[in-house]
Amino acid sequence: MIHTVNHVTHDGADTLSGELFSRLFSLAAPAALALMIAAPAIAQDLPPALRALQADGLEILGPLKAPAGIQAWAARAGSHPVALYAAPDGQHVIAGTLLDKDGNDLTREPLQAATAPSISSDLWKQLETATWLADGKPDAARIVYVFTDPNCPYCAKFWTDARPWVDAGRVQLRHVIVGMLTPTSPGKAAALLSAPDPAKALYDYEARQGAGVAAQMAAGRVRPVNDEALKPLDPIPADIQGKLLANMAVMQAWSLRATPAFVWRDDKGQIRQRTGMPPSEIESVLGARP
Known part of the structure; x- marks a missing residue:
C-alpha cells in the first residue's frame, strides 16, 4: 500500500509577533532568544506576551517546571519544543535554556517531558500518511x-x-x-x-x-x-x-x-x-x- 504525504505550510505574518514566531518555528532546539513584545494587558491566565505568541500560532502546552519565583511554560513551534520564561512585568518573555549557577541545564529534561507526547503524536500521524x-x-x-x-x-x-x-x-x-x-x-x-x-x-x-x-x-x-x-x-x-x-x-x-x-x-x-x-x-x- 502506498500513501502520500500531505503538506501543511505556515504563512508568514507581517506583524512583529508573526516575525518572531517564524524565527521560533525555524529552531531545531531551544536557543537563547529574547522576545521583546509589547501587548495589551489582557486579564487572562497567560501574560500578554504569551498571548501574542499564542494568537500568532505558537502552541502553549502548559506550565514548565522551573525554580521558585520563575514562571515558565512549555510550548511547541511545529515539531520543535520551546521553553518560555516570563519577565515580572508580563510584557516580555524569553525563549531559551535556563542554566543554574553551575551551568547545569534546567530546561532540557522538563521541556522534553512536557512536549514529547504532543509532538510525537502529531509526527506519528505524519508517518501514517x-x-x-x-x-x-x-x-x-x-x-x-x-x-x-x-x-x-x-x-x-x-x-x-x-x-x-x-x-x-x-x-x-x-x-x-x-x-x-x-x-x-x-x-x-x-x-x-x-x-x-x-x-x-x-x-x-x-x-x-x-x-x-x-x-x-x-x-x-x-x-x-x-x-x-x-x-x-x-x-x-x-x-x-x-x-x-x-x-x-x-x-x-x-x-x-x-x-x-x-x-x-x-x-x-x-x-x-x-x-x-x-x-x-x-x-x-x-x-x-x-
Whole structure:
C-alpha cells in the first residue's frame, strides 16, 4: 500500500509577533532568544506576551517546571519544543535554556517531558500518511515504520532479520523509502516507488541482498548495496521526486539522520524511535521472538 504525504505550510505574518514566531518555528532546539513584545494587558491566565505568541500560532502546552519565583511554560513551534520564561512585568518573555549557577541545564529534561507526547503524536500521524511500502499483514499487532535507503546494507540486514516476525503475522513493517546514502540512492528509491507493485518490488529487491550482505558483514567489509538489477531512474519523475522529498522531510522532523531508522509503539503504546538495529535490540522493537 502506498500513501502520500500531505503538506501543511505556515504563512508568514507581517506583524512583529508573526516575525518572531517564524524565527521560533525555524529552531531545531531551544536557543537563547529574547522576545521583546509589547501587548495589551489582557486579564487572562497567560501574560500578554504569551498571548501574542499564542494568537500568532505558537502552541502553549502548559506550565514548565522551573525554580521558585520563575514562571515558565512549555510550548511547541511545529515539531520543535520551546521553553518560555516570563519577565515580572508580563510584557516580555524569553525563549531559551535556563542554566543554574553551575551551568547545569534546567530546561532540557522538563521541556522534553512536557512536549514529547504532543509532538510525537502529531509526527506519528505524519508517518501514517507518508509514502510507505507495507511488508506484512495489515492486522499485525505491531506496526514499525522503517526509513529505508535501497543502497543501505544495514537496511537489507534488518529486512532479513525481521522475517520471523513478519512471516508470523506479528509485525507489519512500513518502509518509508528515502534516497540519501549514495548518488544512486534517489534514482533507485524512485525506481522502487515507480514499479507496478512497489511493495513487491521492494520485497524482491531486499530478498536478493541477504546472502551478499551477510557475507560482507562476516568479512568486515560492509559496502553500499550494488544491485545492478535495479536501474536508477534518471530523470526522476516530478511526482516521485515529491514523494521522496516529503519522506525526507518526515525523517528530518523525527531528527533521524541515518538508515535504517525506526519509529514504533511499544507494548504500552508509547512512541519510540531509534537509529540502527544491533541484533541485541531487535526484540525491543519487534517484540518477543516468534
